[in-house]
Amino acid sequence: MTATEPSHLILGATMPNGTTADVLIQGEVIAAVGTDAADRADEATVRIEAAGRVLLPGLVDLHTHLREPGKEDAETVETGTRAAAMGGFTSVHAMANSTPVADTAGVVEQVWQLGQEAGWCDVHPVGAVTVGLAGEQLAELGAMAQSRAQVRMFSDDGMCVQDPVLMRRALEYVKAFDGFIAQHAQEPKLTAGAQMNEGELSSMLGLAGWPAVAEEAIIARDVLLAQHVGSRLHVCHVSTAGSVEIIRWAKERGIEVTAEATPHHLLLTEELVRTYNPVFKVNPPLRRESDVMALREGLADGTIDTIGTDHAPHTAETKECEWTVAAMGMTGLETALPVVQHALVDTGLMDWAGVARVMSVNPARIARLETQGQMDPDGGLAAGAPAHLALYDPNITRTVDPETHTTKSRNSPYRGMELPGQITDVFYGGHPVVRDRALSAPRQHR
Known part of the structure; x- marks a missing residue:
């Protein structure tokens, strides 16, 4: 200014x-x-x-896909942060699954600099946990933390850090600079070829199912690992009632776990998949009505700490096609607060102080953003x-x-x-x- x-x-x-x-x-x-x-x-x-x-305090999103570098046909830092501003966000965290992957100090500094030049909100790059998101070797966590971007959040979002030894090492490593690991909880062997939530409807529609246990098993493992090493774990886009119960159990025992829910998992259900419209294809998938209600209750009682948009822009070519080959993901920055009002405020589950807590104060606290969410x-x-x-x-x-x-x-x-x-x-x-x-x-x- x-x-x-x-x-x-x-x-x-x-x-x-x-x-x-x-x-x-x-x-x-x-x-x-x-x-x-x-x-x-x-x-x-x-x-x-x-x-x-x-x-409200400016909104803080711990889960945004800005696609740059490499996928500028779907989104750029400039267009994504413009959308963030229109949604009320003054800080977003850009996920690492760009091309090249944000697994080095050079890439995260590039994304940070693009955010500075755009000037619509703060952009905090999320560093990859593993090289190339391949789950085989830790990325340059320390170098990214010491870069101008000062990365504190690390995630292979879109890919689960499946190897428990590698996950333990990552949790131990980030303790040195008060960082945290944000896990995409998905056991890949239980979700091979998955297209939607596993259940009666997936059988009726002839689509391979993504079972709730594939999320819940990883969360259960990771909260125990976090307890074992005394490190911070953040669970991305919680989507099942069982996951909420596991996180509640972990918090009752003092484990340093935080969690987020997306706006779309607070409102939409698997019933929309009956249309075979790929706009409803997302990972984790839309779940049952009972899961939606459990997520709302989890936010209201503090079990779930934040709302992360998981804003995932895609081109028409990759989204407007047949269901089985369509990309997974939905846009969400510009509709997040209206969805939250509809699902939580207008239903009486949360007041505006609660909205500020889950969309500003808590995400800023988790990310250690001293100037945000006050x-x-x-x-x-x-x-x-x-x-x-x-x-x-x-x-x-x-x-x-x-x-x-x-x-x-x-x-x-x-x-x-x-x-x-x-x-x-x-x-x-x-x-x-x-x-x-x-x-x-x-x-x-x-």
Whole structure:
């Protein structure tokens, strides 16, 4: 941002804890909250009438696929972070399954630099656990941690670290710099050729099944490994009721495990596969209604810590084809908060303080992001904190049209669905990257 940029005064916004307050943004920080915010504003201050809108700490996503380098036909750091800004995110973690794989300091620094140049939100590269995601040899974990990208999160997402000895070594290694391993929990021998959730419906449709135990077995093994070595484990995209129970069991015993659920696993079920529309093909697959309810309850009671979008853009050529050869994955950055409102807030399972907890505070804490996801002990926003903020209108309903989305890809599973809410304004380090429901201008990093 520039020195001449005006301050911003947000008037009458609803804080996460339900109170109403004015918020003054000056420079890169929240200068004042409450009665003195308006008094400290000058004539040049831009005023935003925010009555009825919720002001959240900027959202933090631990699970984003930006595809660059190598798959720029599906997404780039520029287009993906534009979509993130439109979804209210001020920080995203870019998964390692690019081409080349982000398994060296050079690749993660390239992704980090692209994020800095784009200027729409912070981009934190996720380093691969193993070379080439092949599960045979540890990648340059220490070099990536010491690079300019300062990687702390490592994952072979899309591929499970199947070898228990290799997983143990990775968990031990990252302790040296307070890193953590984010596991894609999928036993490959139980899911060979899998196309959807295993059950009665998969048999009826003639599609190879992906059994719940393939996820649950890896999670059970890994929480015990994490306990054994005293390291941090994060479970990506939890999708089954059994997985929630295992994570709950582990937390009760003090094991350092955290977990995420995706928006699509909080709303969509395997019944959609009856259409054979590949937009609903995802890994892990859409599960049963009982699994959806268990995930919602797990988020509400704190068993599941975060919501990660698993934003996975694909080209039309790889997605709009017959089911068995279609790529797995869905876009999700721009619809995440509306889905969360629909599935958790509007159902009474979670208030806006809870949303801030699972979409801002907890992911920032897990990733050790000191400038993101900050709230005061009462669930409000505190003066002096970095001005990473998202203003959200929960009182409108929109029909999802992927053709209007900012992401480069169109594989949204919510096409034609009515969802509540819309991000109206986003401040990234005090700079408005979204204003009046549209992209404004990127932040210029000094």
